Amino acid sequence: MQEIEAIIERYGAQRRHVISILQDIQARFHYLPKDALMEVAARVRIPLIDLYSIATFYNCFSLLPRGEHVIKVCLGTACHLKGGTRLVEALERELGVREGELTPDGRFSFETVRCVGACALAPLVLIDERYYPKMTQRKLTQVLARLRRARQAAEAVP
């Protein structure tokens, strides 16, 4: 809660700053925890439902916790033309969850984004904010396998 307080202080407890405040909370926790929303509503003195409407309107907010790794498939026009949808289907098969969901083990969040403005690299996948240009289903499986192995190796160390 102190962190939430500090974020609110950064901008000031005013209505016009709530989107910035929520963006910083999202950046810190990777989602908007319920307690944080209630705290912001109380401090800025606006109804919780207004915050809820902002949180569900804008694409960058999430009300659910994110996984250890966040995988985003770009579905901008160039990525769509070059097979972005196929990458979405491949991930659904590989991860066993649908777009917008988190794997049951909490490892991978799987999202799609509408254009990150790097269209020359289409189709593009972002994993933990790193860009993977000219992605194929094959390469995607390999990257996932590498991430899984890295975890196993880390766990194997006593």
Add this chain to the structure above:
Amino acid sequence: MKIRTLEQLMALEQELCAARDRKPCVRVCGGTGCRARGSEDVLARFQTQLREVGWAEAVDLKFTGCHGLCERGPLVSLTSPEVFYQGVEADDVPAIVAETLVRGVVIERLLAHDPMTGQRVRREQELPFYRRQQRVVLRFNGVIDPTDIREYIALGGYRTLGVVLTRLTPEEVIEIIERSGLRGRGGAGFPTGKKWRLARAAPGARKYVICNGDEGDPGAFMDRSVLEGNPHSVIEGMIIGAYAVGATRGIIYVREEYPLAVRTLQIALAQAREYGFLGEAIFDSAFSFDLEIVRGAGAFVAGEETALIAAVEGRVSEPRQRPPYPVQRGVWGYPTVINNVETWANIPIILERGPEWFARLGTATSKGTKIFSLVGKVANTGLVEIPMGMTLRDLVEEIGGGALPPREIKAVQIGGPSGGCLPKALFDLPIDYESLTEAGAMMGSGGLIVMDDRTCMVDVARYFMDFLRDESCGKCLPCREGTHRMYELLTAMCEGRATDADLELLEELAQVVKETSLCGLGQTAPNPVLTTLRYFRSEYEAHIRQKRCPAGVCKALIRYVINAERCTGCVACVQPCPQQAISGQLKQPHLIDPERCIKCGICHEVCQFGAVEIV
């Protein structure tokens, strides 16, 4: 240091400019495309390598904004000897330092090819991709370090601001912008000078200027590149605009999805304040002005000006009825001028070189240049700036280098989800506001997506409608429900479930949404449908009547088969198939079991012999 007079600025400019010319310069592209391909590693290697040979002080090493030819990144250009390298990896750096910088020898293998002649070329300008461009707004992109204001000052930056504040009245500035014929680069093309005049005349205790950097169009990254490559050109333009309309505060609204642009702007604003270009009594005049950044939280509709105002005020980004227009009642009810990034970046150079110079570029009604992000199924993807009036053909074939063989270009999509698809038969159309609108598309902000014979136009229409139904704010019924219903109809077509009656319904619905929606998003939402229907009706009919997708895209209507004559029996496709649907022995043609196949296309992706065919 605070700059107080024009003379002081000119002295600093001369000093910086002289220092700049003394050293050989290495410019590593720091645009998003090149970064994704490892240009940060290239930069780091240059730093260590230059130190190692004792040249760290002797060379001016810069990490710049986008150079444009994203397709061939990472890009590195050198000034002495003058040479342009492409596809540079960190391991190439020792050779570049030892050979090119120290000994002056050009490394052949890192040079770009001219696709027309097959020759390797040494300079950017020798490539058709750059030769046909006219870089006005982008003239310093790829040349300066965007995180150092002195780089911009050395090339004459902020001098125009100084001249404006000390020698011109606000009315004179507005008159110059009007005479230049500049029109808004955000899409609709409203005359900028006229907008400023309305805002100046509007009564208000306080006025605002806003830079619309929402750039929500999928397939567009022009504004991002300007903000990341030359942020001060936008800031200088905004200060001049604020002076002209009498604004004291400004806001740069930029998408949070562009973290690098946000960071670069934050640095630029801090430096502009430090030098006194923002703050109290700028250039010791009576004019004070400051700017803040507001990060967009992700909403396509926020590009619409009244929706953007709502977002800036901390509300859900819903548009409202106009009039009153933002120039009358904008942010918190105050008169507000909202211009797009590229529009603002045009302001300093128009005042520097004069409205007559600017008006000579382009066509009778569309003046100046326009930046496009040229992407999709084209050889040279990247960022380009061309004079208005160039034909689509020149842009796609010459600058873009044409199709990716063996495919053929079929259409371009221009103007994002509000724009339209124009067929190859119209490629002689000049790129100007009126011609594009007449053809059913629009200029938009500059996304230009090239489509080839493997692009299904029904699928493209469905794609945009999926985007729009998601991004419709839901305030007015025609847009909220209309986009959903159009999406459902298009999906039925792609899945082979539609009838002729559905096609009629789709056309009728498109007209209704166009005519009755509240804001620009809804009014233009049917454009992708209407243009594909107008120019590619036979594709719709093939989906509906023959249950066939001519481009081989719509999953429900295609099959993957192996051409036994082409298949070498290499088994490369057997293991990756997630369904184990491919059988076959080494050196024997393989076979796909249609019962098991889920049409994921991996076999098509991995086959090196083109043996997997879509029928």
